[in-house]
Amino acid sequence: MERVDLTRRLPQLAWASVVANVVIVVSGGAVRLTGSGLGCPTWPRCTDEGFTPHNSLSMHSAIEFGNRMLTFVLVAIAVATFVAAYQSGRRELKRLALVLALGIPAQAIIGGISVLTDLNPWVVSFHLLCSMAMIGLAVVFLRLVGRDGPLAPATAGKPVTALAWSMFAAGWALLYVGTVVTGAGPHAGDEKAPRNGLDTLQLSQLHADLVFLFVGLTIGLIFVLSATGASQEAREAARMLLVVELAQGAIGFIQYFTDLPVVLVGLHMLGAAVVSATMTWTVLATREA
Numbered sequence: 001m002e003r004v005d006l007t008r009r010l011p012q013l014a015w016a017s018v019v020a021n022v023v024i025v026v027s028g029g030a031v032r033l034t035g036s037g038l039g040c041p042t043w044p045r046c047t048d049e050g051f052t053p054h055n056s057l058s059m060h061s062a063i064e065f066g067n068r069m070l071t072f073v074l075v076a077i078a079v080a081t082f083v084a085a086y087q088s089g090r091r092e093l094k095r096l097a098l099v100l101a102l103g104i105p106a107q108a109i110i111g112g113i114s115v116l117t118d119l120n121p122w123v124v125s126f127h128l129l130c131s132m133a134m135i136g137l138a139v140v141f142l143r144l145v146g147r148d149g150p151l152a153p154a155t156a157g158k159p160v161t162a163l164a165w166s167m168f169a170a171g172w173a174l175l176y177v178g179t180v181v182t183g184a185g186p187h188a189g190d191e192k193a194p195r196n197g198l199d200t201l202q203l204s205q206l207h208a209d210l211v212f213l214f215v216g217l218t219i220g221l222i223f224v225l226s227a228t229g230a231s232q233e234a235r236e237a238a239r240m241l242l243v244v245e246l247a248q249g250a251i252g253f254i255q256y257f258t259d260l261p262v263v264l265v266g267l268h269m270l271g272a273a274v275v276s277a278t279m280t281w282t283v284l285a286t287r288e289a
Helices: 008-031 061-090 092-116 121-145 157-183 198-229 232-257 262-287
Strands: none
Touching: 008 061, 008 092, 008 121, 008 262, 061 092, 092 121, 092 198, 121 157, 121 262, 157 198, 157 262, 198 262
16 A cells, blocks of 8 residues: 655644644533533543433533544544654654644543533633643644744844743733633533632733733834844734734623623633734744844
């Protein structure tokens, strides 16, 4: 049998990895926002009778089971990506493709623990943050595919890269606090699921403060990149990040003042995934500014 060479498909597979990891965040959000988190009340089976919900099919079980089935799409993409990376002979691609592939069963186990603990909000929070990290790694892989080798040492000045990394740290702090806010809010994934018991008003204020810090650091980075004559890619990445931040912030404020409608919360989760991707791209582009 002739071997299929997937090396030429590396760019498409890299993009597929980014998109698939974003989709799984949105899919997981749909599970939570429809109260379907325990539609399959056990793990790794869906019910005590089997792996499928065929004996007790309901909207909640169908949504949760459908989300679990998306894992196999991720697996197929990850396997094809690893094979293509292996065929390329590039060590940095093989290592990162392996990490992305191993992240899928790790995420499945964390998801299983969240079900077995009746959607413990701290476990669910960790589950979402791992997805955000997977998105960031997929963006790194995408950038490596467009290079002839591993990431080169940073060529931008230390003050510029320090500002970019500060922005990145603020973004991750924002994502984490966002998951804690959600863990205190009404969308638990199931009406019987526990909440973390923290004060939603104080958490929301902290979340808003981090938004202002994140946006402020991004604006500062845009001015610094412009003043230092940085590359067009770095300036475009920072401007795109600011646009994403402003859109995400607008959705966040609107959803807060309209009592968290599920459609806006779902869009906010999509926005968080896009924030993870764009801020990673911005840091990588700024290194070479």
